[in-house]
Amino acid sequence: MIPDLKTAIPGPRSRELAARLREHESQNVTYQDESWPVFWEEAEGANVWDADGNRFLDFTSAFGVAGLGHRNAEVVQAMRAQSERLLHGMGDVHPTALKGELCARLSAMTYGRWGYGKGKVVLSNSGFEAVETALKTARLATGKAGVIAFSHAYHGLGYGALLGTDLPKFRGPFGDQLAEVTTRLPFGSFDLPDDETIGAVLVEPIQGRGGKVIAPPGFLAALREWCDERGALLIFDEIYTGFYRSGKCFACEWDEVVPDLICVGKALSGGFPISACVGKAEVMDAWPESGGEALHTSTFLGHPVGCAMALKSLEILERPATLAMVQRASGLLEEALKKLTHDEVVELRGRGMMWGVELRRNAGPLLADLLARGLLFLADGPEGNVLSFTPPFVISEEELNFGIAAVEEVLGP
Template sequence: MVSTSTSTSTAHEALAQRRVLRTAIPGPRSLALAERRAVAVSAAVASTMPVYAARAGGGVVEDVDGNVLIDLGSGIAVTSVGNAAPRVVEAVRAQVEAFTHTCFMVTPYESYVAVAEELARLTPGDHAKRTALFTSGAEAVENAVKVARAATGRPAVVVVDHAYHGRTTLTMTMTAKVAPYKQGFGPFAPEVYRASASYPFRDGLTGEEALARTVATITTQVGAANVAAVVIEPIQGEGGFIVPAPGFLAGLARWCRDHGVLLVADEVQTGFARTGAMFACEHEGVVPDLVTMAKGIAGGLPLSAMTGRAELMDAVGPGGLGGTYGGNPLACAAALAALRTYEEDDLVGAARAIERLVLDRLRAAQAGDPRIGDVRGRGAMLAVEIVDPITGAPDAALTRAVAQAAHRAGVIVLTCGTDGNVLRLLPPLTIGPDLLAEGLDVVLDALAAQPG
């Protein structure tokens, strides 16, 4: 049995913050559940980990066999305030006792309004703002496109290489990667166009050079006068945690403003302290016209949001935005508790501390291992790009092997990247430094143990 003790004041008190391996990964109960799953759940729904969760708290997940795993994934950047965060649990419990649903479009309630007020305060810019709430990131992005088209009267939407925006017909059209997100699901939505972006490790361009390339594509293939919005992740998520070269985002924002094009920042994965700022746009001094949010907004409950300039959000007629479950009262209660946690516990500062700890370790490892092609990211959104040491080509097989070895050793770590060759680190912002260091040790040891 492996056991390492550590704790933080924000950790879930009922679940000790330590890694414990009681069985092989997966254990017998997880294997039994996998057999039940095989006959009940669509094979199209895939899972990263071979274990089944029983409890989770702070920075760990306990499976049904009693193994306790270090969580470097946060449910894909969702449980940023820690799993089962105390404020979130108490807020949801109180709301369940009051009412679980009325539908804001039928009988509205204060918590929806309060979330909108908080998002107006927290999102970049001091202009008048309005918000609409939904349930998933894809819904928020799709509705941002609806607002952009209604407000500008233009049809075209521009997205970029390596983008990920969701799984609906429109948002999978906007997503760059075919497999598994788009394969066999066409035809796709019209009037969506793709341009290059900035990928410093691969293109070697400055921000200004990358911007010139992007603008040239838009100008020649779409025409600025036809573009309603450019939709972009300030740091690309599924595409590989790509941080654009300095100046690219700010230059793109200027180009949009000069041509009457709306800039939509997809902050679904980057939002809420994840990158060491409340929103990733803040690192570049960019104020988007519309911001889409989800994942870390509500401590694990399904909620998404679109916040934008008041005149744009009000350009859609009454009833044009909404949804039965959008802004569910349980999720709104959780969001208000999570937002309070981000600010009162200084999780922006915690993300920056995670960045310092992890980047130092990753860069030291990179210096001694040519298979680590790039180390990048901000805050607690960090990545290692794995390549062939001779050719520099993406090495998805090695990346997958490292992740699987870490899983067997009791650490949840995710992969990403258009070529599947990026290890991504998304720990809860509340994780203790000892637990984080141990999880990182496991991942780096897994890489070092791989041949080649």
């Protein structure tokens, strides 16, 4: 569905809600100005409605979560059925059957499919927690504290994840509280140090928030070799790229490189905060057996509603029809983006349903213009100059073309 022509964005109700929010939420959280934000009230497929009844087309999949579309009917049904039976389990004490099923499914989808028999899983809530689980696993398995991470990386904002995240605005105020264990290298560099103190190499196969930057050919394989030679573990953060966002089930499959640990989140459930760190079984077995108290857990670990939604999402993702849908939408998106040959465009890059258009200027002001036309976009990259295209896989050709024509218009003559 194409959005109607907008008159005033944000509308009166969104403005009222913004004023209310500003009274009680930390001013750091929700950006506000005269053109931002709108308050979401309902969504379906690639469409979102705001509190004033305006309809928007979503080119963000809401941070990459809604690959299967907002409010996928089967996922909603799974959520509804589970929430009517049990709303909360006791994650690491008295769990649910669903937790075991989800771990088995994630294991089969990763290390099972990659020919390693099976993997083992630690579930968590947000993406950054999965990254922190992976870093802790590497510490336990190798006995080494050092971490290699890359320029412009984004791995989340917990203190542990900040060992990997590079964008200075996020690390800056907290830098003096972070352990100095990270060696930072340029993303894509083959110039790797000869350092025996490194236990973990943490990398996104395609940098998402860093600006949709694909690892250069051979880079992931070089990291694999480097880790194998020095007894370090290779961690792929596929929180953004996982579950067909890159056009393959996991982005590392483009390079046929298998990590020791993989982090997933976002699209795992299509809308419930649930994430996972999956590792080769022998690596994960570095965690000691629980003697009654888990070393690493949390109250909501393996939440039954999240597990039910994730299991349904994975079932849908594994259907051949989903891959066909992703391939069709990816082809259309790439074809349409290649026609975007405006002077302001420096580079187009991406894969599958994950593209960035690097511009000569900061993309921020364009986001408000696009919003006013009924289009939800986000900008990435260290300078905020990469306009991101990560729509739900269910977006139609008409909707895609409408969005890209609007981008062309807002870029100006």
